[in-house]
Amino acid sequence: MLEKLTGYDAIIFDMDGTLIDSMPTHLEAWRLTSEKYGFPFDKEWHYSLGGVSTERTAELVNQRYNLSLDSGSVAETKRLLWEEIYSGPVLIDETYAVFTRCEGKKKIAVGTGAIRAHAESLLAGVGLLERLDALVTVSDVENGKPHPETFLTAAAQVGVEPGRCLVFEDTELGRQAATAAGMDCVLVVNGQLHWPN
Known part of the structure; x- marks a missing residue:
């Protein structure tokens, strides 16, 4: 997996259905x-x-x-x-494995359509909030997904060019947002990673 991550300086995760199984x-x-x-x-x-x-x-x-x-x-x-x-957040194993491999080596952000208070609560609940370099929620942008603003804002906050960011998303709208931002995207389908060609 690590070789698939070379060439990227930042990893941006969607939250619901991608990093947390909610x-x-x-x-x-x-x-x-x-x-x-x-x-x-x-x-x-x-x-x-x-x-x-x-x-x-x-x-x-x-x-x-x-x-x-x-x-x-x-x-x-x-x-x-x-x-x-809701009984509490549960991490998705495959994406959390990427998170832990990249931690300390690449910038890590979350770009989510959730409101900030909800996102902070969920991410804190699984012990990830303090480990992020940036968190961008629907509360922080004018235009939600599929507009690229969420991911472009995350890239700007971690100081990485969009083309050097890799997005993990579980929906087509999220993939469209990543593509519009000029970023490659790994689709997460039923907890499995589908890497771009």
Whole structure:
């Protein structure tokens, strides 16, 4: 694996579903939210939006189903439901192995669609927050993924050119954001790493 990391000076991880296995509880919280508000729940579609902020996902629900729900209320309901069912963060072994191999050798950042307080809580819960060189959340940018701003901001904060950064992501939107930022991307699918050619 180490030879695949040569040529990169910084590693940027998405958080949910990439570094921390929290996607199943996020999906369950959206399913419960859909029951409460009466909109259809499409598991694959919601998974594809991993990395997109909860508020933006609520707006996309309105667009997709031609609804006029209060997206702020929907997002808050989803957040509260998630907190009720979440039992604690669990690291994804394959990406955590990359993290530990790169620690002290390359800059390490997290670029996530989560709000800052949520991201800090999760990362602290798995003992990673203090080990990062940078953390960029949806609270820190104007444009969330698939816009490249999250990853470009992370690169700027660690002082590494975008082309020398390698991103780990679990969704197509995240991959698009990395590509738009001029970065190579490793896709994380069901905890397995799919390296770029």
